[in-house]
Amino acid sequence: MQSDLNWDTTPLYPAPSAPELARAFEEGTGQVAAFRERYRGKVAELDAEGLLEALKQYESLQEKLATPQLYAHLLFAADSESDEHKRLSQKAEEFGNAMGRELIFFDLELIQMEEEPFAKLADDLLLENYRHYLQVLRKFKKHTLTEREESLLAQKSLTGVQAFCRLFDEVSASLRYTLEMEGETREMTGEELLALLHHPDTGLRERAFGTFLKRHEENGIMFSAVFNNVALDHSQELELRNYSHPMEPTNLGNEIPNEVVESLMRVSEENYPLAQEYFRLKAQLLGIPRLKNTDVYAPISESDRKYSFEEARAMTVAAYRGFSDEFAELADSFFTGKRVDVLPRPGKSGGAFCMGMIPSLPPYLLLNFTGNLRDVSTMAHEVGHGIHYLLAQRQSMLNYHPPLPLAETASVFGEMLLTRQLLEQETDVEVKKSLLCAKIEDIIATTFRQNVLTSFEERMHLERANGLLTASELCDMWWQENAKLYGDAVEMIEPYRYGWSYISHFIHARFYCYSYTCAELVVLSLFQRYLKERESFVPVYRDILADGGSKSPGDTLAPGGIVFSDPSFWQGGYDLLGDLIKELKALL
Structure with a gap:
């Protein structure tokens, strides 16, 4: 197998047996203990300056704890039959669970603060970058338990629901x-x-x-x-x-x-x-x-057109270049940086995913590329996720990951860019029919x-x-x-x-699937605006992605003219699908 078709995880750690990895687990444990000692039982007493310092320490700690866990997940996804990978994955899972239980006090003490002092902190300009994070935490106030109860639930999940998830995988x-x-x-x-x-x-x-x-x-x-x-x-x-x-x-x-x-x-x-x-x-x-x-x-x-990996890569990068040179460079960085695992093989996770890491590390892509047009579209889809994460790196850890309803926005938009490029380049009516059918089928599958x-x-x-x-x-x-x-x-x-x-x-992920439906209808709206405004739309869309999870979905999409609460917005997306079906009928 060509080495350039496998991702390179050595920028994270040299190997599963590397002393750097063992040290990351050890140091993480010590740093969590120090943070707990400093802040447990004292969060509600912090002023804005003190809370800002605590939040920054908390973010830094979360990044350090996440890195070895993400590394273990990548190795396990690439080869779940390796005993070494199995052991590391299980160790990382247990480590993450233990560290999470030690740190759970921090969010809980913020959630359980009295209303007036909490509101005063949330409104303080010093904490402006964390306002959304604090407000989201607060929504769970009536649904959280005591620290002891939360810790026990998390601990038992290792041999409970998490064990069943691992068995499934x-x-x-x-x-x-x-x-x-x-x-x-x-x-x-x-x-x-x-x-x-x-x-x-x-x-x-x-x-x-x-x-x-x-x-x-x-x-x-x-x-x-x-x-x-x-x-x-x-x-x-x-x-x-x-x-x-x-x-x-x-x-x-x-x-x-x-x-x-x-x-x-x-x-x-x-x-x-x-x-x-x-x-x-x-x-x-x-x-x-x-x-x-x-x-x-x-x-x-009857055409059973197959695409080589290099052809698919070139098509994907070209599709993003038609939108923005910056997006094309970000797309190609996954391939030049060897952060894509391409081919199916025994023991490898099925499907495809983009692993968003932390703001200081670039994401990785897993594919199962077999050479059909759908696989090219999947490549454009996962690269879209990756671009979303790269642009969101201007955010800090607590604001980095996009909220679920927006998680598929960049990926579906990338598929639309690819389809548009192929339709514009194609002169054969029969091939155009095939491309139009493929896009309609994509929309049906995604909604x-x-x-x-x-x-x-x-x-x-x-x-x-x-x-x-x-x-x-x-x-x-x-x-x-x-x-x-x-x-x-x-x-x-x-x-x-x-x-x-x-x-x-x-x-x-409970009820993740409706995020695809939401994203497709959002993208149909955004893409229509792009076709009308062209270059002037690019910075609007870029900012939507770069916001990461720093705002609510509604606030993030407001510059794009999208209002979730209006049922006619959802219907508008399906009206566009109806137009595509009419366009196909016209070609017939």
């Missing part, structure tokens, strides 16, 4: 698949099988997806146990913290009212007929009476499908509160929620009943 990465293809039996990874959903051969698409899902069905006992325990743990935490709905903690942290999320989901479901209209159109393009769900991403021409995932997850948590959910019941819920989207326009293959079992967001 290790089993998922260990699964092997065999598929007969072109007259020979091949061993493949899950990512390679899923990539075949874009293959022109109808039968191969169905066999590949069926093979993938049947292996998950074979492990149904494990997957259903993990999902049940994750949901049960969440249910118990809701009760302990006095939340009324499974989505409430996520919405509170996202600074989006419950009714706005409900509006987003309702408007999305009301527009499912748009997707069904496209599915019927796609069936006509493929010359079949009705799609199966294995046909949704099928190419509409409607994510809405289905959110609805399934919400239903799973609500029904788990009434008792254990069998694998069969989870399958039924999954089938019913997907049927709302597909209607009579798409036939689901029977193995798809286990489609819930490989969605890692259900395990790692």
Whole structure:
């Protein structure tokens, strides 16, 4: 394997056995003890100057503690079958948990301060850069427990929900698949099988997806146990913290009212007929009476164009250059800096992600590149995440990470830039049809499908509160929620009943999926403004990304003219999707 297709983690630490890494764990422990000794029980007594100093120390400490943990996560994601990586990952997880329990007092003492002195501190100009952080903390006042209770919950999670999450990751990465293809039996990874959903051969698409899902069905006992325990743990935490709905903690942290999320989901479901209209159109393009769900991403021409990694890299950088030279340079820095792990292989995490590190370290990208157009789009997507993190490096640690509703904004915008570039460069009408179909399918996947995932997850948590959910019941819920989207326009293959079992967001981040729907509709709005304003829009968009998590989502997006609370805003995004479908019809 070419070394330039693997990321280089040595700028973090030379090796898992390096003395620098061992020292980072030791020094972190000592520095946490010193911080606790200095501030525990005294936070409420600090004036603005004292709190500013404490916050800066706290941030510095968080960065030092995060670095070895992030390093361990990167190694484990790249190869979860290595015993050395497993041990380091577990050590880092236990270290992070222990340090978090020692530091939990700091946030709690801020949250539990009396209203008047807290408000006075939050309004002080000395603490202006931390005002948003303090205000967000305060929203959780009625949902926090005592330090002893919070510490015990965190400690027990190591052998509880975190252990089940780890089990899910290790089993998922260990699964092997065999598929007969072109007259020979091949061993493949899950990512390679899923990539075949874009293959022109109808039968191969169905066999590949069926093979993938049947292996998950074979492990149904494990997957259903993990999902049940994750949901049960969440249910118990809701009760302990006095939340009324499974989505409430996520919405509170996202600074989006419950009714706005409900509006987003309702408007999305009301527009499912748009997707069904496209599915019927796609069936006509493929010359079949009705799609199966294995046909949704099928190419509409016989061309099975493959892209090399270098071609994909050049296309991605060029797409960002069409927007801004600065963005192109930031995009290319991932490749020149060897911070991208490219190819699928046994033991490597599935899917793709961008690991945002800390403000003083650049992010890393994990891909599972197999050479189809979707993989090129995924590269542009993850690079967008990376640019978001790089621009947000003007923020300090507590304001660095963008809030969940904006987490996918830069990534989806990057995909739009790539599509626009390809459509403008292409002269062949048939290829333009393919590109337009791919973009419509991307939007459907990023809005409607994510809405289905959110609805399934919400239903799973609500029904788990009434008792254990069998694998069969989870399958039924999954089938019913997907049927709302597909209607009579798409036939689901029977193995798809286990489609819930490989969605890692259900395990790692409660209700993350609606952030994709939110981001897509936000990007459709921002992109329309960009097409009208061109160069004058670039600094507006740059500032939105550079704000990181220093403001609420609403305040961050206000310069872009976006108002979350208006249901017509969500509908406007779907109206643009309707226009794309009309454009495709016109090409026909």
